[in-house]
Amino acid sequence: MVAAENRMIPPAAQRAIAKWASATVVEIPGSHSIYVSQPGAVVDLIKQVTVS
Numbered sequence: 541m542v543a544a545e546n547r548m549i550p551p552a553a554q555r556a557i558a559k560w561a562s563a564t565v566v567e568i569p570g571s572h573s574i575y576v577s578q579p580g581a582v583v584d585l586i587k588q589v590t591v592s
Contacts, residue, residue, distance in 0.1 A: 541585055542567040543574040 542554045544567050551567070558565045566585055570577040 541565075541574060541582065543572060544569045546570075546572045546574075548572040 542551050542558070542565055543549075544551055546554065549572065555565060566581075568574060568578050568581045570581075575582045
Protein backbone atom coordinates (compact mmCIF):
# COMPACT_ATOMS: atom_id res chain seq x y z
CA MET A 541 0.00 0.00 0.00
CA VAL A 542 1.41 3.36 -1.03
CA ALA A 543 0.28 6.23 1.18
CA ALA A 544 0.05 8.93 -1.48
CA GLU A 545 0.34 11.88 0.92
CA ASN A 546 3.14 10.44 3.07
CA ARG A 547 5.77 13.07 3.95
CA MET A 548 7.97 10.69 5.97
CA ILE A 549 8.52 8.10 3.24
CA PRO A 550 7.88 9.70 -0.16
CA PRO A 551 5.47 7.78 -2.39
CA ALA A 552 8.20 7.33 -5.02
CA ALA A 553 10.36 5.57 -2.42
CA GLN A 554 7.42 3.42 -1.36
CA ARG A 555 6.86 2.39 -4.99
CA ALA A 556 10.57 1.61 -5.44
CA ILE A 557 10.56 -0.62 -2.35
CA ALA A 558 7.43 -2.38 -3.58
CA LYS A 559 8.99 -2.93 -7.01
CA TRP A 560 12.15 -4.34 -5.40
CA ALA A 561 9.94 -6.74 -3.40
CA SER A 562 7.92 -7.65 -6.53
CA ALA A 563 4.82 -6.54 -4.66
CA THR A 564 1.47 -5.54 -6.07
CA VAL A 565 0.87 -1.86 -5.31
CA VAL A 566 -2.36 -0.26 -4.17
CA GLU A 567 -2.20 3.52 -3.85
CA ILE A 568 -4.41 5.12 -1.22
CA PRO A 569 -4.74 8.85 -0.47
CA GLY A 570 -3.48 9.39 3.05
CA SER A 571 -0.62 10.24 5.34
CA HIS A 572 2.20 8.23 6.93
CA SER A 573 -0.37 6.96 9.45
CA ILE A 574 -2.53 5.47 6.72
CA TYR A 575 -4.01 2.96 9.14
CA VAL A 576 -5.46 5.93 11.08
CA SER A 577 -6.56 8.10 8.15
CA GLN A 578 -7.88 5.25 5.95
CA PRO A 579 -8.64 2.30 8.26
CA GLY A 580 -11.26 0.82 5.93
CA ALA A 581 -8.83 0.71 3.00
CA VAL A 582 -6.19 -0.98 5.17
CA VAL A 583 -8.69 -3.60 6.35
CA ASP A 584 -9.86 -4.24 2.79
CA LEU A 585 -6.28 -4.77 1.64
CA ILE A 586 -5.50 -7.13 4.52
CA LYS A 587 -8.64 -9.12 3.70
CA GLN A 588 -7.59 -9.36 0.05
CA VAL A 589 -4.13 -10.60 0.95
CA THR A 590 -5.29 -13.15 3.50
CA VAL A 591 -7.93 -14.59 1.17
CA SER A 592 -5.61 -14.90 -1.83
